[in-house]
Amino acid sequence: FNYYPSKAAAALGCEVGAIGSSLLFLADGEPLLVMTSGRHRVDVDLLTAAVGAETVSMAPAATVREVTGQAIGGVAPVGHPAPVRTVVDAALRDYDVVWTAGGTPHTVMPMTFDELVALTGGEVIAVAAD
Template identity: 60%
Template sequence: MTDHLPARSRLVHDALRAAGITGDIIVLPDAASTAPLAAAALGVDVGAIANSLVFWSDDEPLLVMTSGSHRVDTAALASRLGRTKIARATPEQVREATGQAIGGVAPTGHPSPLTTIVDEELAQYDEIWAAGGTPHTVFPLTYDQLVALTAGTVAKVD
């Protein structure tokens, strides 16, 4: 049952099940709104945390799923993608694009699909963890599942 999950996480759960992903969303006692906090709460390497970062690029949101051990080089990524500029989205833009708050953005469960880039470095982990729609929720999946779930383009992001 998903009755124990926040409403935003129930949307994520339903999207995961529709994609054939069976990992359960876990509600953490404390917020895990950063990769180091999530890694510590889960007892995993910080690199196995799939950060959901929302940027604004060429008048549209761009979701970058990056390893918790990386920073996104927006200039280099824009060049690789043939975009004019990639800038951090405002909290309002994040909420509008995803229906979720910064620190809890899931790779799915958004009002409409987002153009997504998936950090190639996440491929080295057998299991990765992503936010479940709130800063208190996370779920496990594989790299291949993340790429399929988001219809993401694999790229170097740093």
């Protein structure tokens, strides 16, 4: 697998929206993991307002590795060296099974939306860029 949701979905035989992409942002300089549906991009302005931040930007690759202990393309929603504030895209609720990276670019793990929220302690927010 790789970090293209469409390719992961094709390999798994699922809809691209059922791929839970792990994207690390910096919200006012603090790590913020967004578990978003592979069917759309994150609306950064919407995300910024929803989390009450002044600024939100994508984290650089080195920061992703430092914060999560995992490489881009394989960032799991859990298993990081320290807890990371997490947002779970409300759009993932549409799928019986959500597939997320399992800690490497070559592993995935299935779970329900409710399991994803429970495991991450995530805030459920609609983050889709329409």
